[in-house]
Amino acid sequence: MSTVVATPSHSLPGSRELTLIGGGHAHVLLLRKFGEEPLRDVRLTMVSDIEHAAYSGMLPGHIGGVYGWAEMHIDLRRLCSFAGARFIHARACGLDLGRKHVLIGDGTSPLPTDLISINVGGTPCMSTIAGIDQRVIPSKPVSRLLAGWESVKAAARNSMHPPQIVIVGGGAGGVELALAMHSQLRGKAEFIIIQRGPHLLPGHNLRAQRILTRLLRERKLTVITNAQVVEVTPDKVRLNDGRLLTADFIVWATQTAPPAWLAESGLDTTPEGFLRIKPTLQTINYPWIFAAGDVAAIEHQELPKSGVFAVRMAKTLGGNLRAYLSGHGPRDYQPQRYSLSLIGTADGRAVASYGCMAAHSTHFWQWKDRIDRRFMRQFQELPM
Ligand SMILES: Cc1cc2nc3c(=O)[nH]c(=O)nc-3n(C[C@H](O)[C@H](O)[C@H](O)COP(=O)(O)OP(=O)(O)OC[C@H]3O[C@@H](n4cnc5c(N)ncnc54)[C@H](O)[C@@H]3O)c2cc1C
Structure with a gap:
């Protein structure tokens, strides 16, 4: 640079x-x-x-x-x-x-x-993990995430067997990313989400957690809770309970450091x-x-x-x-x-999570889309 x-x-x-x-x-x-x-x-x-x-x-x-x-x-x-x-x-x-x-x-x-x-x-916290290599795609900086996503798509297109993608971190960012990637690679890749705690989306209410957990199950993304990745080996990740999971790509979306x-x-x-x-x-x-x-x-x-x-x-x-x-x-x-969180579910809908309330509908996606486009317009349409 x-x-x-x-x-x-x-x-x-x-x-x-x-x-x-x-x-x-x-x-x-x-x-x-x-x-x-x-x-x-x-x-x-x-x-x-x-x-x-x-x-x-x-x-x-x-x-x-x-x-x-x-x-x-x-x-x-x-x-x-x-x-x-x-x-x-x-x-x-x-x-x-x-x-x-x-x-x-x-x-x-x-x-x-x-x-x-x-x-x-x-950037996501990865400093304590052994063996981090180029298969690991951090969710931030965004340029690295997008470059990694291009390699995932190429592998899914060209590989004889569907690559296995391990998403580390089951917060809102990790789950939203997993759903978005899955929507693009449906049937051409397998997804596993690893979450350290007992529930996905900690910090969100129980209802939002349930809606998204059910959605992941319906779309056949595997969720492993109460587990942490402690090592990245040449073709696998090792969990803290000793389990080894095949990992062709690892998307790291844990909390920010x-x-x-x-x-x-x-x-x-x-x-x-x-x-x-x-x-x-x-x-x-x-x-x-x-x-x-x-x-x-x-x-x-x-x-x-x-x-x-x-x-x-x-x-x-x-x-x-x-x-x-x-x-x-x-x-x-x-x-x-x-604060209101609107979590896209990659099907034209979003989950709205606010305090102890949550709901899932196309209306919330349209609302999110309007908010996001309005935010960006401020920088695209600069006054003379
Ligand atoms: C997949 C995903 C989805 C998310 N979705 C949402 C969402 O829908 N809503 C929401 O509220 N949050 C969301 N988040 C969280 C959100 O991304 C962060 O909380 C937010 O970006 C933090 O904003 P920031 O202004 O602190 O920094 P950033 O947005 O991270 O911006 C920091 C900037 O500083 C630059 N920079 C970094 N280091 C240096 C340096 N040393 N010198 C010069 N420049 C530097 C970076 O390149 C970057 O441009 C999501 C996160 C992820 C990973």
């Missing part, structure tokens, strides 16, 4: 530098807003390791053949250009907290800044490495560093790692960055008590 300065920002001498690290859900909304209501005397920069950010709400729909690639990706260069921001195509690899530098690429290119916002998401460089930079993190932040979305010891989305852990709050929360944080994040720059006090982010 090269470091490319794509668009000059509207900077003035003496202006301050605001650096957005990562093109996550909160940052794309922030750029959209800053494009409409520009920040004064601020040079805005986005550092992103990719040029097109994936919208996860449409990811299973893309795999299931409903949405094209462009429909679920946000062109970050174009968005930066709209927001008058500089786009730097590079991976952030650290922070020099004393000098207020963002380190990018191989760490030898420091980027001086005054204010930082971090929205880099995470944060990137290691955040803790290594000296920022205050949870034991798992998530950035500890205040309800104002400022990091504990550095009020000039903000964070949002999956990577952030708000003190004394246990929020699900979901795009919905990253999206909702955007408003508070934008307001507080503006407030910080103009010397005003920040506001607290107020998370909603319950």
Whole structure:
């Protein structure tokens, strides 16, 4: 990956530098807003390791053949250009907290800044597993998932016997992915979902769990609960109870783990490495560093790692960055008590799960489709 300065920002001498690290859900909304209501005397920069950010709400729909690639990706260069921001195509690899530098690429290119916002998401936790190889397809980054999905499709097309696909992680993301892949490979591949706990979709109500468990059974996807993959061998996975399962491909969709460089930079993190932040979305010891989305852990709050929360944080994040720059006090982010999840079932229907209620219908898919398309339109139809 090269470091490319794509668009000059509207900077003035003496202006301050605001650096957005990562093109996550909160940052794309922030750029959209800053494009409409520009920040004064601020040079805005986005550092992103990719040029097109994936919208996860449409990811299973893309795999299931409903949405094209462009429909679920946000062109970050174009968005930066709209927001008058500089786009730097590079991976952030650290922070020099004393000098207020963002380190990018191989760490030898420091980027001086005054204010930082971090929205880099995470990747599924695989660090403790022995034997991870190229058959393992992580659900994040999305580009790797999609490249892996192409190999799965090719193998299903060309192989004499149906490949066996093991999906590790039975949360909403893993189940939605399994259903979407199955809808495309019906009869040409076999699927096994491995779930660590006793039920699929932990964090969702019993009714949603039952609906999706029944659906998987009807479509002949195997579910193994109370099991963990502890080793990946050349053609199998080993479970913690010693069982060996044939695995031609392994899709890893377990819970999110944060990137290691955040803790290594000296920022205050949870034991798992998530950035500890205040309800104002400022990091504990550095009020000039903000964070949002999956990577952030708000003190004394246990929020699900979901795009919905990253999206909702955007408003508070934008307001507080503006407030910080103009010397005003920040506001607290107020998370909603319950959030509605709409889980596509790859048959023109979706399961709606909210609090202790759940239902399955075409109506919920149409609703989800409308929400997701409306979200994406904000970035596809930028005002002149
Ligand atoms: C299959 C699947 C389906 C899902 N469906 C839903 C859903 O329907 N609804 C929902 O709410 N959630 C869903 N999720 C969860 C959702 O994907 C995450 O919670 C959400 O993406 C988190 O958003 P974020 O803004 O924190 O970060 P992300 O969306 O992960 O974005 C982070 C960005 O930062 C970039 N980045 C990372 N590291 C660096 C770096 N060092 N330097 C520069 N850039 C960097 C990444 O490339 C990425 O573009 C799903 C997840 C999966 C796996």
